[in-house]
Amino acid sequence: MAELVRAPIALDRLLADSTRADCGAVVLFLGTTRDRHQGRDVASLAYEAYEPMALAALAALERECIERFAAASCRIVHRLGEVPLAEASVAVVVAAAHRGPAFDGARWTMDELKRRVPIWKHERFADGGSEWVEGTRLE
Amino acid sequence: MNERPTLSITVLLFAQARDRAGTARETLELPAGSRVSDALAALTRSHPGLAELRAHLAVAMDQRLVREDAVLTPGAELALLPPVSGG
Numbered sequence: 001m002a003e004l005v006r007a008p009i010a011l012d013r014l015l016a017d018s019t020r021a022d023c024g025a026v027v028l029f030l031g032t033t034r035d036r037h038q039g040r041d042v043a044s045l046a047y048e049a050y051e052p053m054a055l056a057a058l059a060a061l062e063r064e065c066i067e068r069f070a071a072a073s074c075r076i077v078h079r080l081g082e083v084p085l086a087e088a089s090v091a092v093v094v095a096a097a098h099r100g101p102a103f104d105g106a107r108w109t110m111d112e113l114k115r116r117v118p119i120w121k122h123e124r125f126a127d128g129g130s131e132w133v134e135g136t137r138l139e
Numbered sequence: 140m141n142e143r144p145t146l147s148i149t150v151l152l153f154a155q156a157r158d159r160a161g162t163a164r165e166t167l168e169l170p171a172g173s174r175v176s177d178a179l180a181a182l183t184r185s186h187p188g189l190a191e192l193r194a195h196l197a198v199a200m201d202q203r204l205v206r207e208d209a210v211l212t213p214g215a216e217l218a219l220l221p222p223v224s225g226g
Contacts, residue, residue, distance in 0.1 A: 119225030
């Protein structure tokens, strides 16, 4: 079940939910907030979403990952609002019988998330400026 | 004199679109049969700051991406979606 949250992502629970007897592999990918962007010092980051459409898009990605990679489960959690530096803004967890599909599924899901989900990242810079991160047109 | 029928839609603006327009939400009255492109033209007239962004916007009607020639449904929720940058 895809989630949008406004607090630190509960990784223990997410991993516990994804670990099961018929799976030999669980891959956790975290996207974390970084302190540099194109040569400027980032002071803080915030995310916003068109929430109902973003949730539907994330849920569709979860289903598609399971189908494409014959994964047992795929879970995506994205954080909204301000996210302090060096914290996870997104988590993708894929469980599968073997490590190949778990790695591939997590990578594919994260790549697609960046193209398909109406979420936007806003950066405030240490020098006082701020901007919306240049993104990808939804198609 | 005949009154032309109109329709009303709600427009949601996100990220750069909201910043440039100075509003997150707006109600538009347009002639019945208007298309997404007509709504964008009206919004760009009232918020000229959107003009530069327009070519980069995707538009969703009731949470589905639509082309600019799609006909507006009365009461629809139209969302202006700048290029996305989640993750």
